[in-house]
Amino acid sequence: MRGRVFLQTRPAVTQAPTRSPDTQALDTLTGGAFTAPTSGERTARLREWLQSQPSPEQMQEVFRELSGRDKGAARVVRERLDEIKRSKGQEVIAAEWAQKAQAMLDQPRVNIADAMAWQRDAAKAGAPLSREPLATLRTQIADRIKGIEDLQHRVQVQREAAVLLAQRIEILSTKSWRDAQAAADALRTDVPEWQTQADALVQDPNWASVDARFPPLLDASRTQLQVVWDAFQSALAQAAAADADAAAPLPPVPVWADELRAGRGLPPEAPPKPAKPKADPEQAAKANEALAAAIAKLEQELAQGHGKASSGAAAAVRAALKDHGKQVDEKLSNQAHTLLASAGELEGWQRWRADQLRQELVTKAEDLFETVPPAEGAPEGEAPVRKPRYGGRKMQEQLRALREQWKQVDQGGPPNHALWKRFDHACNEAHKVVEGWLDKVKAEAAEHRATRESLIEEVTAWATANANVPVQDWKAFARQVHQFEARWREAGHLSEKAFAELQPRWKQAIQAAEAPLSTAQKGSLERRHAMIEEAKLLGGAPQLRIDAVKSLQQRWQAEAQSVPLDRRQEQKLWDAFRKPIDEAFQRKTQDRERAASALSERDRAVLEASKALEAANASGDANRIRNAMTALDAALKGQAQARADKDRADAQEQAPSAAPAEAAAPADATAPAEGASSDAAPAEGEPAAPPATPKPTPKPVIAMRGDDRPGMKKTEPAAPMRGGKFGDRRGAPGAGAPGRFGDRDRGGRDARGGGRFGEEDRGPRLGDVAFRAQREALEHAQATLRKLAAQAHGEALTQLLAAWEQRSADQVPSQSELGRSVTPSVRGNWVKALQATPSGDASEALLRLEIAAEAPTPADQMTARRALQLQLLTRRNDPSPVQTWGDDTARVLATAHDAGKARRLQAVLKTLMR
Template sequence: MTGGAFSAATSGERSARVRDWLQTEPSGELMNEVYRELSARDKGVAKILKEKLDEIKRAQGQEALAIDWAQKAEQMLQAPRLNIADALAWQRDAAKAGAPLSREPLASLKIRLAEVVKSVEDLQHQVMVQREAAVLLAQRIEVLSTKHIAEARVGQTGLQADVAQWLAQSVQLTSHATWPSVDLKFPPQLDAASNQLQAVWDGFSAALVSAQQAQADVSAPLPPVPVWADEVRRSRGEATASAAPAEQPAKPAKPKLDPAQRQALRDAANVAVTEVLDAVEKEVAEGHGKATAGAAAALRAVLKTHGKHLDAALDERVHNALTAAGELEGWQRWRADQLRQELVTKAEALLGADKTPAMGGRKMQENLRQLRESWKQTDQGGLPNHALWKRFDAACNEAYKTVQGWLDQIKQESAAHRAQRVALMEEVKAWTLEQAQSDDWRSQLRALHQFADRWRNAGHLSEKSFGEMQSQWKAIIKAAAARLEAAQKASIERRQALINEARELGAAALRVDAIKALQLRWQTEAQAVPLDRKTEQKLWEIFRAPLDEAFQRKGAERQQAVTQLSARDRAVIDASKALDAANASGDATQIRAAMAALDAALRGQAEAAAAQAKAAEVSPPAAADETPAAVSSSAEDAPSADAAQAPAATEPAADEAPEGDAAQAEPAAVVTPPKPAKPVVAVRGDDRPGQKKAEAPAGTFGGRDGRRDGRPGERSGERPGRMGERGPRTGDRGDRGDRFPRGDFQDRGERGPRLGDTAFRAQRDAMERAEMSLRKLAAQAHGETLTRLMGAWQDRQADALPTAQELGKAVNATARQAWTQAISSAAKAPAATALLRLEMAAEVPTPADHLSERRALQLQLLTQRNQPGPAETWSQDVAQVLSGPHDADTARRLQTALKNLLRR
């Protein structure tokens, strides 16, 4: 059956016949039977059968694995949502398990999973692109809002088409088959971008319609866009306003080094070199060769630091000493053989015990060169030693084989690098022909930079080859950049013209609209034709200088106007200083009293406004519906009230309203209505026969002003917070606070004229520091109370337990009485379950030793119905823990849980 494998004379013949028999593909049972017979006679031949049997076993195992992993892949592909991490983990885990991924059916399943993953990743990438496109469209809308109304009307059609196309693309993304498999963070991002873009477009369209109506009708309100409002004002013959940026500080000049410091450096260098030089001269005089070499090395190290500060005489002395030290080392004949032996040892160490190189080719070449140079220098000072030379030369020749192989590799890499550079030059020539009619200068500049980077990273060449190719490359890249350089030259000329216009605008009266238009032209030019960064920055600074000077003049005038403090500002500043003094004392009572005093000083603004309102005309009855918001009198609400008063717009100056607001031109008189009755939230109906249904008063469903959530200040049909609508703005942006709701401008009538910048910032900073101090004092008191509680438990003293007021509102009198009884009674068994319930109620981690017990308790609590949870019974659990013995571990865990529970 085996073809004579058992009757063969030699082991080689037996192996050949067994291999021939295995080619006939016998069954596994026959191979096992033959293996049992041959393993006792010839183990070498039996090893062939063993390998074949193992291969069959592996194949069977791989078939089972293939079926198993194929089922897992099919389940993932048929699932409604495919997780990318699971798909990647399937391929990784299948490879670790030894499944045959290169054979069917796993090969096709791997390709299908890869295609699905790629499709999901493409969708995610498209979502990010859509987000960026939405931002760009919003920017285009914003830029269009800075142009004239006629230009905005012309550009509206193109923008409308782009917005519609963007929305259509977003719908296509969400309707894709693999959209449910996208990461959960991308759908909200796409929805947010869509909502934001839609809101911006709606606001822009509404503002444009308002601008057109304002142009057609003089009595129509001004549009909310500042540029369009100024344009309408100019058409009506009204004046416009502007603002100025803050003054920028000048950069300090760099100090220069004086002659005294130079002399000090020279003296220090002479002292440091003289000390080492004396040691070298001493060793040379005594003839110590080995010590002379070390001293000379130390002198060379000092010269690296102080060599440039030495005078001529000391420099000559150093040179002579180093020459003498070198001669002394060469004169020593006894030293020659020692140096040679060291060189032989170093040469033999270049190759390890197994003849493998200990370093790379370049470093090996440098070491061999240094060793041979050192051998030559040693031969110059003594008689030759042929035996050591043979050992040294043989070791160097053996190590040079590594260098030769490295040199061959370098030649091959050099040829490849040369071919790569030639291909790059041909690519640049073809690109130059393609871009002959293109005006996209930014992409051309980017491509030229990429070509330069690729040329720089194209690999190493010899100096001769690189010199030949570098001249060709410069000519090619110069021809490719010729059109771009011409465009840049023309752009510089246009920017010089803009600079001249900027100087004329800076010298004339300040016109913000003209400056914005000029800056927009500069920005358009900069985006169209890019320049070198240094050149572009220099031109921009020259262009910006006259405009900055104009704004600085405007800022200086404004600063002079607000230098004088009013009596109300002085009162607020004095109250802020008193609050800072109370804050420094660290007494919570004084801090709260000072906060109340500051609040009273701020309320003086509302009182002054009320006095002015009595003398003014009464507004129409229709305005009585808008009830002004009451000013908070508590110390905790003072910061929000101050922030709301800061941007008050009762009497704004012309230069403090850059965007303008027609509503602020004539201040409306504020009529204080009587305190309204409690609003009717719900009315109980009568469902008896013949009875009329009771109806709730209009506008009271769910809360004030007809809102379901009960938020004041907004009525049905009004959406003041929509993007694209802008409320009144007065003064500098940093002073307005932005702490009041966007839609509550009608509540600002009672607050009076706004504070000055100094007073507003003083009271705001003082109030913030006071609130921070109160929080720190509260945290400190909480820690002391918790420490006293733990001390009373440790000492078993119920009298030392903190009072219910000190424990806080989370602990009532009943709970404290239970804690007192638990501490005063004798120690019972430890309450491990109660401590676990406390950690669950406080949501703090449990130590690793008790983690399994906590999980078991959580499973047990899940099975209990209508039982109070740990968050409801934590005070009883604390009593159980306090009734037990005190130990460090339990005390630490209890203290960690109470830190969170007592603050609730």
């Protein structure tokens, strides 16, 4: 509101500026800026006053008076004064460049290069090109440049069109004159139309501004096309007259003349060729050789587009034709004239092409810097900033490439000093970036050299300090050497000369530093080679000594950990060391596999029984698995019977086939022994074989008591020992093979066969394949049975809970499904509970079941459980919950079904019914 009140007094201050430093008047003028209590309010009132566009004299007076009081508030007025000053300066610059642009546009002839330079120079001078009138003038200049370039392009198009029209006319001269007469109507339209378009180009306002080479080209094309068209019309009219009148002369076109002559019934006449005088073959060969060399040089220059060089080569060809024109071959002469015509055309275009290439190079050189517009919020009229597009090295490469291209262009055309000045100025500006980069590179190179020299001194000092000190840790020593080498690699870039100077000194210092390590590595190599030879001896031995191999490997590891080597070299030595040992173990494995592959009949039986057990495991049928386990156990026990049969057969083979006296032999001794061949009887007249000594029956070994305490009888067998953890597995029901951890049973018997201490003999040892197959099959069978039992237990429990929910006694699982933990009487109580009407409370029964199963109790029942546990402690003679869980379950089943009670009952029965 205060600001609005002061604004009402503002019309009274629109008179002439006050010259005297009257503070009251200035305060009234600025709306109370001088009497405002704070600097922020003064600044706000000054900004509001400046919106009314006061005169510069008033702003200067206010600034002079206020700058001594409040510089922060006076800064607003000073910024406005500076802005007015800059705008006045830009107005002067804009008027100057506007005058230049207008003068350029008023000229009848405008040079494209000058027009393009106006915008660049105006931006450099800081002229506001985005403001009027410079914005309009810049647009007019750009349109003028575009019109001139389009006009020059249209001239080239018209020239090509003239060439195509001339070619059409020339092609018609090679066809029938009637075809040419039919096509003449179209040409009578196209040729005048081309002439009209050419005249329109000349009448264009920008025609005076085109390059000087374009008007002659257009005039030459117009003249050539007119001459060809006039000759064509004259010849065509003469051909039509000759066709109508047989006495009329024939046209000068050979094809048309032959056609008319054939129409008149006359034979065609070949034009007589002027006879060339015979020349000396040697001179003709020299003339052809000289002209061919000049032609080859001209072809090369024309292919490369070199203007100056092509002019000289064309002059050489003309000179050769002038000197040897009468002696050269006609084909070679025609080729020379064709190339001379092409060279003449290239000379006419070479200046334009060279200037075009130079203009492209100038644009590339000037584009090495990019113009960055002023940032947002910058004072208006601030000149744009030019920043380099590339860094030092990239800029240097670009400058070298541009200057090399300029030299090549200068070789192909006359020079252009104006473009050269622009190009050289742009390159010099860009080279300043290269100079700064070179200075930086020199400073970095000096720093890198100092770093490397200090590193050499440090390595030399370190080597001197460690020369006579025994090394305890060679790995730490090698790590320090590697760190020195890494620091040398990362010390920065040097020039080739400086690097060649420092590299020998570095090699000498690092070699002296790692000399102790090299000596230790040499000794380690000798020891490792000796261990490799020892490994070869161990690997080649007929019997592989495992203990010697382990000891040798430990020695190798100790050596490898003590003295480090190069990684590749150490890997090669390790491969050479382990190769003979691996080959020996491989031979041992192959021998074991060969032995395992040669299975006996008993092993095959065990294998077949193991495979049948694996198939039963896959079927998931418990009865089938148990039957297969029984069959496998029978196959294992059948080995003893097979061995007994083999021993009996061996004894019968050793017994005599006939007794020496019938009285001394049993009644059935005359018959051959069972299993013996009838060929075993001695022939007649041969003495009978002496009777074989019968093999004594082995006396069973009986375990005696190992003490001599009073009352103890050693003749009585010792009581069987209590089965341990591993022996119980063999004696478990249904187990027919050793357990997982031990292959021997309680008495020390090997599961593969062969007992001791008088135990049952299972026959010869099983092979590795059969033994492992039967062991894995039994382990899988036991795991499958446990899985099936757990699955059956879960199904039975689920069925029992479903029977409780539906009050259906028929759904109670059978005795076999419930398992051994549930007796028939308990199952009967459950059935009766389900048949009766639901009644009673199951809270105490559930708590007893949870105590028996040691299961958790819901939080709201914990107090009741503690109270029940205290009561149970006082009832010493009552059965515990573990003994009465079946009856407790029946009491729960007798009550009504509840989801929470069912979850609690299921949780405890999972444990109790196992």
